């Protein structure tokens with residue numbers, strides 16, 4: 001039986017925990033904000049070491065989704081779900097129970113794929129709720145679009161750092177050879193980029209290296225290799241007190257969510273002269289794609305045209321950072337806050 005408990009968390013509209021022992025579900029869903037629209041965010045499955053770790057992750061990810069949608073100009077709020085399980089514990093029962101959990105939000109939370117889930121998982125979830133995106137017969141897997149958005153963000157960042165958007169001859173350290181990281185790496189190689197990669201699944205890193213003519217290092221080394229751009233494309237928190245002093249890159253542009261362990265790490269990167277492309281701005285391509293599926297009949301050309309905004313938004317954020325003399329992370333938060341405040345003011349006027 002599915003047991004759902006609400007957990008009050010300051011600053012969040014709704015956070016719930018669900019446990020279903022028979023079907024093997026143990027999960028959290030956090031809705032951070034629905035000021036701009038229903039909260040859309042992926043479903044992550046991960047063997048968290050503790051309840052606390054899972055709750056912290058879902059809260060940070062949900063807030064990131066609010067800012068991702070706000071900066072991308074989408075009428076969506078921020079939410080996320082996490083399932084505490086090992087990948088080998090995935091089952092149809094588990095995802096059906098998760099579908100019922102998603103449905104308990106009555107459309108305030110809409111799900112999609114994330115780490116360790118895929119369009120097949122979403123298909124099973126959709127048996128129990130209509131509040132899903134990324135279905136195979138609609139917009140499908142968002143990963144190629146997330147990678148495309150990162151590519152646009154990378155171009156804006158290279159222009160800023162090197163005075164040229166050329167990828168040719170540059171070296172990229174790809175941490176995480178998963179769905180998005182692999183596609184992103186292959187895009188870079190097509191334009192003459194060199195790849196160094198690492199993954200905790202050694203075979204994934206080796207496969208990507210083989211496909212890109214790149215090299216493999218260990219997950220402990222990837223952050224510190226000599227490269228032009230470090231591309232965090234695994235889990236969050238890789239930019240922290242221990243790693244930032246030892247980075248050898250000139251810029252950070254990656255697909256992962258929550259790359260900064262804490263907000264102050266944005267300042268630390270700035271002090272080191274490393275240009276950080278705020279994660280929720282560069283990795284919004286997948287969200288823009290599923291937004292198009294959710295709001296209208298899916299049209300890839302329209303979705304791709306909307307993704308061009310990632311490039312423009314990053315340029316605007318780099319300009320704000322310079323003018324306000326703040327980190328790019330702070331500039332991105334200001335960019336998102338501005339849109340959220342406008343929406344709140346408009347809602348206050350109509351109520």
Ligand code: NAD
Pocket residue numbers: 113114115116142143144146175176177178179180181198199200201204219233234235236255256257283284286287
């Ligand atoms: P994925 O599960 O396909 O890939 C993640 C990869 O990272 C896996 O191969 C995993 O083994 C590896 N990994 C985990 N910890 C690692 C570590 N410490 N060092 C090296 N490798 C490690 O997931 P994905 O869909 O490619 O997502 C990757 C990141 O991008 C996540 O942070 C996700 O939230 C974010 N993201 C994904 C999308 C999307 O469209 N899939 C959209 C926006 C953001």
